[in-house]
Amino acid sequence: MAPGIYSRCHTNILILKMNTPCFQNFIDGQWCDSSDGKIFENRNPANWNELLGTFPLSTKEDVNRAANAALEAFRDWRLVPAPERGDIMRRAGEIMLRRKNEIAEIMTREMGKPLTETKGDVQEGIDTAFYCATEGRRMFGINTPSELRNKLNLSFRVPIGVCGLITPWNFPMAIPTWNIFPGLVAGNTFVFKPAEDTPWTANVLVEILIEAGLPKGCLNLVHGAGDVVGTAITEHPLIRAISFTGSNATGAIVAQSCGILTKHVCLEMGGKNAQIVMEDADLDLAIEGVLWGAFGTTGQRCTATSRLILHEKIHDEMIARLVERASKLRLGNGLDATTDVGPIINEKQRKNIERYVKIGKEEGAKCILGGKIAEGRAGSTDLRDGWFFQPTIFTGVTPQMRIAKEEIFGPVLSVLACRSLEEAIEINNSVIYGLSSSIYTQDINRAMIAARDLEAGITYINAATIGAEAHMPFGGVKATGNGHREGGWAVFDFYTEWKSVYIDYSGKLQRAQIDNA
Numbered sequence: 195m196a197p198g199i200y201s202r203c204h205t206n207i208l209i210l211k212m213n214t215p216c217f218q219n220f221i222d223g224q225w226c227d228s229s230d231g232k233i234f235e236n237r238n239p240a241n242w243n244e245l246l247g248t249f250p251l252s253t254k255e256d257v258n259r260a261a262n263a264a265l266e267a268f269r270d271w272r273l274v275p276a277p278e279r280g281d282i283m284r285r286a287g288e289i290m291l292r293r294k295n296e297i298a299e300i301m302t303r304e305m306g307k308p309l310t311e312t313k314g315d316v317q318e319g320i321d322t323a324f325y326c327a328t329e330g331r332r333m334f335g336i337n338t339p340s341e342l343r344n345k346l347n348l349s350f351r352v353p354i355g356v357c358g359l360i361t362p363w364n365f366p367m368a369i370p371t372w373n374i375f376p377g378l379v380a381g382n383t384f385v386f387k388p389a390e391d392t393p394w395t396a397n398v399l400v401e402i403l404i405e406a407g408l409p410k411g412c413l414n415l416v417h418g419a420g421d422v423v424g425t426a427i428t429e430h431p432l433i434r435a436i437s438f439t440g441s442n443a444t445g446a447i448v449a450q451s452c453g454i455l456t457k458h459v460c461l462e463m464g465g466k467n468a469q470i471v472m473e474d475a476d477l478d479l480a481i482e483g484v485l486w487g488a489f490g491t492t493g494q495r496c497t498a499t500s501r502l503i504l505h506e507k508i509h510d511e512m513i514a515r516l517v518e519r520a521s522k523l524r525l526g527n528g529l530d531a532t533t534d535v536g537p538i539i540n541e542k543q544r545k546n547i548e549r550y551v552k553i554g555k556e557e558g559a560k561c562i563l564g565g566k567i568a569e570g571r572a573g574s575t576d577l578r579d580g581w582f583f584q585p586t587i588f589t590g591v592t593p594q595m596r597i598a599k600e601e602i603f604g605p606v607l608s609v610l611a612c613r614s615l616e617e618a619i620e621i622n623n624s625v626i627y628g629l630s631s632s633i634y635t636q637d638i639n640r641a642m643i644a645a646r647d648l649e650a651g652i653t654y655i656n657a658a659t660i661g662a663e664a665h666m667p668f669g670g671v672k673a674t675g676n677g678h679r680e681g682g683w684a685v686f687d688f689y690t691e692w693k694s695v696y697i698d699y700s701g702k703l704q705r706a707q708i709d710n711a
């Protein structure tokens with residue numbers, strides 16, 4: 195993406211030469227350009243010739259303005275009753291429901307996954323909105339008896355203040371809403387930097403919250419590069435908490451800054467998720483699961499199935515049937531109803547996938563399907579115009595190989611063989627990551643052992659590694675995260691501080707741990 199300099203725009207969308215919409219930041223309730231007027235391009239990964247719009251390439255100064263606006267807004271927002279704040283999320287959910295198809299189309303155009311999947315992504319946002327709306331009436335505190343007479347102990351949640359949010363492109367609606375909706379209901383305000391590959395969806399989310407009645411300054415959108423805007427957010431002294439979803443390499447930098455500056459930080463990073471299939475499994479079901487887990491969203495999910503661990507007794511049969519099905523997956527533009535698998539997000543990421551295919555071959559694994567850049571036509575789409583890559587399967591993979599250990603973030607499945615449940619669990623747990631996991635078995639005892647022993651934040655029994663629901667905690671163990679969870683009630687632990695209040699109505703000095711000892 196080559197950033198360029200255009201004349202400044204003064205409305206949300208100004209039509210530039212060649213009808214290119216020029217989108218803006220949203221700071222302190224105003225749509226605005228970057229402080230130095232620079233922009234970057236947003237293109238369709240299924241057809242790189244299609245320029246969708248330009249967005250501000252923002253500066254440190256823009257982040258500073260946004261942080262100050264968010265702090266100003268926080269002064270009142272924190273005092274708005276949580277049920278009333280929740281009501282804004284309810285209205286946001288209703289607007290998203292009304293605009294669902296239109297938003298999904300925008301998302302497919304800017305990040306490539308098929309419409310059915312982008313509709314699911316919007317639905318995840320809607321579910322989060324309705325969940326958070328009602329959570330505004332709960333967010334329970336805990337009251338306990340005091341150890342002294344005539345004294346009352348209360349503890350309740352209070353907001354943190356200004357939060358910084360840095361999100362990825364693979365779930366451009368769901369992941370921002372997982373954070374913004376509960377964070378706002380809890381009484382915080384935001385500076386939000388979406389991925390450069392999916393800036394448009396972020397503007398839509400801002401539009402929705404404006405229409406829903408969110409006061410100015412509560413959500414500030416600053417587009418731009420990670421090393422400028424992301425860094426400025428992470429290091430800004432007024433921003434007290436950072437939520438980051440992305441690579442481990444960037445997460446380590448974010449965590450380091452937050453550590454030094456004593457900020458709260460929630461990290462959601464890599465995965466190397468496995469689906470285990472035991473010899474007693476329903477193979478039809480297991481095949482559906484791995485097709486969806488490995489090649490849905492073109493394998494570009496943190497939760498994607500990138501390893502398949504097969505019991506040796508069903509290994510060959512499963513592979514033969516899986517290859518037969520996977521070879522029929524139709525690549526194409528996600529807007530076409532016939533498309534099963536969309537493009538890779540950008541050229542850099544596709545090069546990375548190519549690199550891993552080469553590594554896999556050099557390591558001695560056998561590439562039995564795909565392995566190449568996809569060419570040819572799919573309906574009206576010339577696949578060479580986009581960043582398409584063939585669904586790829588490697589067999590003969592061993593746990594020591596890099597393709598068995600490292601996150602590839604693409605449609606590449608590494609198949610490993612095992613002889614027992616114990617070995618399958620050991621292989622699963624041999625990687626540094628621990629986000630999602632799955633086991634297919636008819637044996638309840640084995641399923642329960644797997645649920646207990648698989649080192650992952652999420653385990654699916656007889657279901658694919660993808661499919662987390664908005665009201666359940668989402669996140670991983672080991673190098674995937676830093677102990678926090680998004681989703682459900684658990685996300686409120688990140689977006690709130692605990693306040694303990696002691697009310698002494700005895701009318702005298704009562705010394706805890708002394709007068710009652």
Ligand code: UN1
Nearest residue numbers: 365495496497660661662
């Ligand atoms: C992600 O992969 O970054 O469980 C999020 C799922 C989706 C969310 C994925 N509901 O696959």
